[in-house]
Amino acid sequence: MKVEALLFGGVALFFAGSAALYGAWSGEPAGTAVLIIAFGMAGLVAFFCLIQYRRRGSRPQDRTDAEVVDAAGSLEFFPPHSAWPVITALGFAVAALGVIYGLWLFLMGVGVLARGVLGMAFQYVNRPD
Incomplete structure (x- = not known):
């Protein structure tokens, strides 16, 4: 990197x-x-x-001296099923509509968006390696 x-x-x-x-x-x-x-x-x-x-x-x-086999193996953990991306997208959509329709809707969207982002970030925080 x-x-x-x-x-x-x-x-x-x-x-x-x-x-x-x-x-x-x-x-x-x-x-x-x-x-x-x-x-x-x-x-x-x-x-x-x-x-x-x-x-x-x-x-x-x-x-420069690395072989292809050096990069073999698992790279990271990617969750197979998660509802948090959908909740994050919904929060973003509501916040974007709130820019048009009013502050109250924007604040609700930011709340849902924040919960979705935090859910995505911490859903596997206690996952054993």
């Missing part, structure tokens, strides 16, 4: 520089805000990749 962290770090630096130059020269706040958000998203992905690299070390894909 080191290569991915460097790649997204470079993208984040590009968006940071673009936001600074665009904000200084144009004075237009909407485009500057979009570039700052793009910087934040790329920086978040770079940070995640860097943390994963430090936790797990290099992967077989990162080594």
Whole structure:
């Protein structure tokens, strides 16, 4: 993940520089805000990749002398049946409708969305390895 962290770090630096130059020269706040958000998203992905690299070390894909058999085996645990993605999608849809129809609906959607995301994140927290 080191290569991915460097790649997204470079993208984040590009968006940071673009936001600074665009904000200084144009004075237009909407485009500057979009570039700052793009910087934040790329920086978040770079940070995640860097943390994963430090936790797990290099992967077989990162080594030039690796064989195909080095990457064999189970990669991660993927849940076969879960209702949480549907609840998360429903919460997002209700929150999006709340942007149109009113704050009360938006807040209900954010509540359902938060419960769905937390359910997905913690549904197998006590699963034995």
